[in-house]
Amino acid sequence: MVSIVRGPSLALGQMRRRPAAFAGLAAALFLAMAAVTLFGSLLAAALAAPASVREAADGPGLVVIAGAFGEIAVLVAFFVVVNALGFTLRQQHRELALLRTVAATPRQTRRLVRGQVVATTLLVAVPAWLAGAAAARWFLAALQERGMAAPGLRVPWSPVPMLVALVAALVVGLAATALAARRISRISPAAALTASATEHARTGVPRLLAGIGVLAGGVLLLRLAATRPPHELDKAGQAALFGSLVLLVAVALTGPFAARVLSAVLGAPVRALAPGVGWLADAHLRGYARRLSSAVVPVALLVGLSGTMSIMTSTARHSPAATTSAASATDVWLRQAELALLLCFAAVSTLNTLVAVTAERRREFALLRLVGATRSQLLRMLTAEAVLTTAVGVLLGATVAAAAGAAFSTAATGSALPSVPMAACWWTLAGAAALTVPAILVTGLFAVRGPAAESAGGGRD
Structure with missing residues (x-):
């Protein structure tokens, strides 16, 4: 059974069979990617504008606002992602333990979990990009209405904030997966099955x-x-x-x-x-x-x-x-x-x-x-x-x-x-x-x- 977890079919099968287990992770990834797209788009708007336009408003400027506003929001968003991912894995603990008992290797188990994270991230990427871009335009308009952003600033169409959001979500998700899946993939199959029903x-x-x-x-x-x-x-x-x-x-x-x-x-x-x-x-x-x-x-x-x-x-x-x-x-x-x-x-x-x-x-x-x-x-x-x-x-x-x-x-x-x-x-x-x-x-x-x-x-x- 060397190929028991080979390919994306088993990962996608788990997601189709138990969509509720991945709903929380999908919502968290959606919010995180939308937040990165939002603040990345604001930074792109400020950097793409001429200096005369950027300086036409009172206050700290759009770069400072987006940076100070976004750093905490993005950190909290990815904190939520790590928390949601932990529960997604916890709800599959018994299934992963059973796979270990029928000869799935630790590497195959980790590959299965990584496939699920990548698939969920790609699934919510486009809606998150659209929501983040729309939120950036709304937020910039609100800042301009209050005199905190120059009237001439516009959110440009740029794939860079979207790609940064995707890469950041994948890096955080895969890093958290490596830590969360470490325990079940390293212990013996019998111990993994026993651990699925107990708590330290x-x-x-x-x-x-x-x-x-x-x-x-x-x-x-x-x-x-x-x-x-x-x-x-x-x-x-x-x-x-x-x-x-x-x-x-x-x-x-x-x-x-x-x-x-x-x-x-x-x-x-x-x-x-x-x-x-x-x-x-x-x-x-x-x-x-x-x-x-x-x-x-x-x-x-x-x-x-x-x-x-x-x-x-x-x-x-x-x-x-x-x-x-x-x-x-x-x-x-x-x-x-x-x-x-x-x-x-x-x-x-x-x-x-x-x-x-x-x-x-x-x-x-x-x-x-x-x-x-x-x-x-x-x-x-x-x-x-x-x-x-x-x-x-x-x-x-x-x-x-x-x-x-x-x-x-x-x-x-x-x-x-x-x-x-x-x-x-x-x-x-x-x-x-x-x-x-x-x-x-x-x-x-x-x-x-x-x-x-x-x-x-x-x-x-």
């Missing part, structure tokens, strides 16, 4: 060390933001926002450990309020810390980024160092536009992850039904889990936002106490809950359908 109890030492290193990097970025002088608020804001993203990456790396600790603390009131399903929900979350971490990280991303942007905007408005001219209003509009784009990426990541995490528990739910649990009890348990997941994610994200906001406030006002917009914070909490709880419950409704005996014996779907 501990976070590996290399991952913890990497998390600590990234955490230190985030702290250094926040220190850099805090030491900026008041007349460099834009640089302080970019450093604080980038620092918050780095801290969220550290949360993703150390997530299982942090999620286990926080769920143990926050699970106590849930167990007290609902002794039956609350205890079961808390036990599941603590017993499957890696799965909990996977669900918590996108919620923390959503809360952390939106909280950081809201706090920085409110602090800048109340800072004596901030101007009260029309330029200040345009800065606020830019931050709001950036926040909207980041929230779009974070929302896609949250929905993709929560749906994937809940859907893969179909066999677990079936086993619980076989030992006497009813569908209504399982849904109440999922409700308690959704509440705990939201609480842990919100707490982690709020901690990151508070740290970033304090750093920016130190630069803007000299005080580490930022101006916190309570209304915006409540909307952020409501948005996180509105994404998390319905996503888990609706997916759970589909996961508990059908005969329990059939679902329990069928593996993960």
Whole structure:
């Protein structure tokens, strides 16, 4: 069976048989490629115009805006891609393990996964290019309307931003694939099949060390933001926002450990309020810390980024160092536009992850039904889990936002106490809950359908 995974037929067959497993990855790749095309097209518009046209507008200029705006957005977009790719592979873990047991080599397994990533990237490339180019024209028109871009600038037709978007998506996707597929392709076939139904109890030492290193990097970025002088608020804001993203990456790396600790603390009131399903929900979350971490990280991303942007905007408005001219209003509009784009990426990541995490528990739910649990009890348990997941994610994200906001406030006002917009914070909490709880419950409704005996014996779907 040397040629069992040779050619693209098996990779495409997997995608046709289980399109839902690749929907999240396709959405993430679409957003990432559209974002790169968007900001690449803006840079092309600025570079293709004569110098007299580029300098005909007030403000920092289109190159600076596109660069500062795009660097964070593109990083978040590819963070979402890596997260989605991990779940696409996780949903195929059992199939990949079975291929290993029937003589597929590690190299053939990796080739299969690479083929799936390349096929998904090519599938969404054209729609992503069109969406990115249209968004670039809309964004340039909005900048021109506010006097932040010269009226004579136009987005040229150029294949370069599109090719850069395609190459960047392929490089990130294939690099993430190499890391994600490494474990199943290196262990023995029997161990791979066993691992497809179990979870490691501990976070590996290399991952913890990497998390600590990234955490230190985030702290250094926040220190850099805090030491900026008041007349460099834009640089302080970019450093604080980038620092918050780095801290969220550290949360993703150390997530299982942090999620286990926080769920143990926050699970106590849930167990007290609902002794039956609350205890079961808390036990599941603590017993499957890696799965909990996977669900918590996108919620923390959503809360952390939106909280950081809201706090920085409110602090800048109340800072004596901030101007009260029309330029200040345009800065606020830019931050709001950036926040909207980041929230779009974070929302896609949250929905993709929560749906994937809940859907893969179909066999677990079936086993619980076989030992006497009813569908209504399982849904109440999922409700308690959704509440705990939201609480842990919100707490982690709020901690990151508070740290970033304090750093920016130190630069803007000299005080580490930022101006916190309570209304915006409540909307952020409501948005996180509105994404998390319905996503888990609706997916759970589909996961508990059908005969329990059939679902329990069928593996993960």
